[in-house]
Each structure stands twice: as C-alpha cells, then as structure tokens.
Amino acid sequence: MSLFGRVAREAALEAGCYMKRRLGKIKELSFKGEINLVTDVDKKCEALIIRRLKSHFPKHEILAEESGGDRQSCAYRWVIDPLDGTTNYAHNFPFFAVSIALERELKPIVGVVYDPMRDETFYAERDKGAYLNRKRMHVSKERSLSRSLLATGFAYDVKRVLQNNISNFNKFVMSAQAIRRPGSASLDICYVASGRLDGFWEMKLFPWDTAAAVLIAKEAGGKVTRFSGEPYSHYDEDVIVSNSKIHKQMIDVLRSKRRRSWRR
Known part of the structure; x- marks a missing residue:
C-alpha cells in the first residue's frame, strides 16, 4: 500500500470510528434544500479527514461534500464524502460509509470506502487490484x-x-x-x-x-x-x-x- 493509500485509510478509519461513537447522539441536524440532511457529525468527520490529509500533503487540493473545494494548483486532489448515507445515519439505520479518493489530473488513483458498522475497508489503487480488509476481491460471475x-x-x-x-x-x-x-x-x-x-x-x-x-x-x-x-x-x-x-x-x-x- 502506498503512502497515499495508508494515509487515506487512516483518515477513513478515524472518521468512521468517530461517527460510530456518535451514532444516536446527533447534536445538530439541518437541511441542504428541502430534504437533504446534514449533521454536525458530517462536518466533524470532514474536518478530521481534511486535517489528516493536509498534515501529510499540504499542497494537495481538496473537494469535499460539506466544505466544497480549495484551489492549490496541484495535480493531486482528494475527493471526500465524510458520511455517505446521512439520512440512514440520522435514523440510526446502520448503512453508511466514509469515502475518500485521490485524483491525479482528475483520474482516481486511490480509493478507500470504510463501513464502520461492519468494520469493512474497501480499498484500491490503480492497476493494483481491489481489496476488502486486505483480502483480494472480485465481482460476481452472474451472466443473466x-x-x-x-x-x-x-x-x-x-x-x-x-x-x-x-x-x-x-x-x-x-x-x-x-x-x-x-x-x-x-x-x-x-x-x-x-x-x-x-x-x-x-x-x-x-x-x-x-x-x-x-x-x-x-x-x-x-x-x-x-x-x-x-x-x-x-x-x-x-x-x-x-x-x-x-x-x-x-x-x-x-x-x-x-x-x-x-x-x-
């Protein structure tokens, strides 16, 4: 696993552990539009992820769901969804995840999706295969x-x-x-x-x-x-x-x- 991958995985685990601890304990719930929810947990998780990424890669750009993007004139950009499944989370429905990708010139080269409720980390780097909790994984063989x-x-x-x-x-x-x-x-x-x-x-x-x-x-x-x-x-x-x-x-x-x- 590359340094990019290790840092992304660490950031996803940190945010995921935080959201798991806070499940059922939301302090702030607001709306983006009529029914698109955002919670204080979304914002805190995003801040945790960005802080960790920036501590290792201060010149990399960020594109995140809650805070938007910054411009650093860099070929590398992190694309972040700190809590994918906010409506589920707000209702204590245990199906949500942290999603972190790294682009190089707009093409993803690292991807991490972490499910804190099942402690499952889905991970890939370009041309290096895909893994679930460090075990190689493959799509199904169904033809119909x-x-x-x-x-x-x-x-x-x-x-x-x-x-x-x-x-x-x-x-x-x-x-x-x-x-x-x-x-x-x-x-x-x-x-x-x-x-x-x-x-x-x-x-x-x-x-x-x-x-x-x-x-x-x-x-x-x-x-x-x-x-x-x-x-x-x-x-x-x-x-x-x-x-x-x-x-x-x-x-x-x-x-x-x-x-x-x-x-x-």
Whole structure:
C-alpha cells in the first residue's frame, strides 16, 4: 500500500470510528434544500479527514461534500464524502460509509470506502487490484440479469422532478431477480466490487459519491459506464456499475421505452 493509500485509510478509519461513537447522539441536524440532511457529525468527520490529509500533503487540493473545494494548483486532489448515507445515519439505520479518493489530473488513483458498522475497508489503487480488509476481491460471475441482484438510489429531488429514476426502477423490477435501495452509493458500488451485488445504477450523483468506489469496482473486474454506454467519469451524473457480464443487459433495459408487463 502506498503512502497515499495508508494515509487515506487512516483518515477513513478515524472518521468512521468517530461517527460510530456518535451514532444516536446527533447534536445538530439541518437541511441542504428541502430534504437533504446534514449533521454536525458530517462536518466533524470532514474536518478530521481534511486535517489528516493536509498534515501529510499540504499542497494537495481538496473537494469535499460539506466544505466544497480549495484551489492549490496541484495535480493531486482528494475527493471526500465524510458520511455517505446521512439520512440512514440520522435514523440510526446502520448503512453508511466514509469515502475518500485521490485524483491525479482528475483520474482516481486511490480509493478507500470504510463501513464502520461492519468494520469493512474497501480499498484500491490503480492497476493494483481491489481489496476488502486486505483480502483480494472480485465481482460476481452472474451472466443473466434475470438472476441478478441490483441496487440503486434516488436523488433528493425525487418528489419534485420527472427525471427521478422511478421509471428505471420499474423497468429493472421486471427484469432483475430483485432490487435493493440501501441508501449509500459508495457502499452499493463496493458491494458490486465484492460480488454481493451484481449491478448498480443511479443518476444525479456527485463526484464524492463515486470517485473512490468506482475505482474499487474497476480494480475488482467490474465495468463502469454512463447510461448511454459511454465512458464514465465521476464528474458525470449517471452511472452503471456491473460485474461486466450483465452490463449490456442493463443498458438495454435503460434504453427500453417502457417497463415490461407482468405475465403469468
């Protein structure tokens, strides 16, 4: 593991341990928009992560969900989601994570996603494979969408706009074995990387949602594109992540005009 990776892992563990201790003890709860929650724990975890990263790499840029970005004219930038799954956290639902990625010239080269409730660290460096708690991991081998377990999520404006992923959800319900909506995109994607899920799709995502997890999925043998099938960047809003074997089937479902009708 490189110095970049070690520091990112240490930062993720520190933030994750803090949020686990504070679970059920939120002091401040506010909203970004109508229903997008932010807590004092989000802010504290972000501060802990940035402090540790800056202590080792003071010239690196930062792009973080709560505090935004700084400009250092450096090729390296850390992309941080201090608490991916804030709504879950606020309701004491134990599915949330810390996500930290390092970019070099806008391309992720290190990714760490830490689940403090299960003490699971998903980790990858470019061209070095993907690991779960130091053990090499790989995507599933499922070839049929009809036998696949998928996950997705919904943007915070789901109740106010037409492009809200509901129609896509309906189509996949009729095409896949089952769909899950756990509420943390970074963990969902890491579950594809570890073979627990076969595929994931979502729209209206932000760079900090996917930067680390997408690298991890690719290094585990997964395929990542936009809904159109074009190459994906974590600065794009829509993404498909799969074990590669069901990828075309997922694209075909998203391109279909209507959901399949139920037939007995």
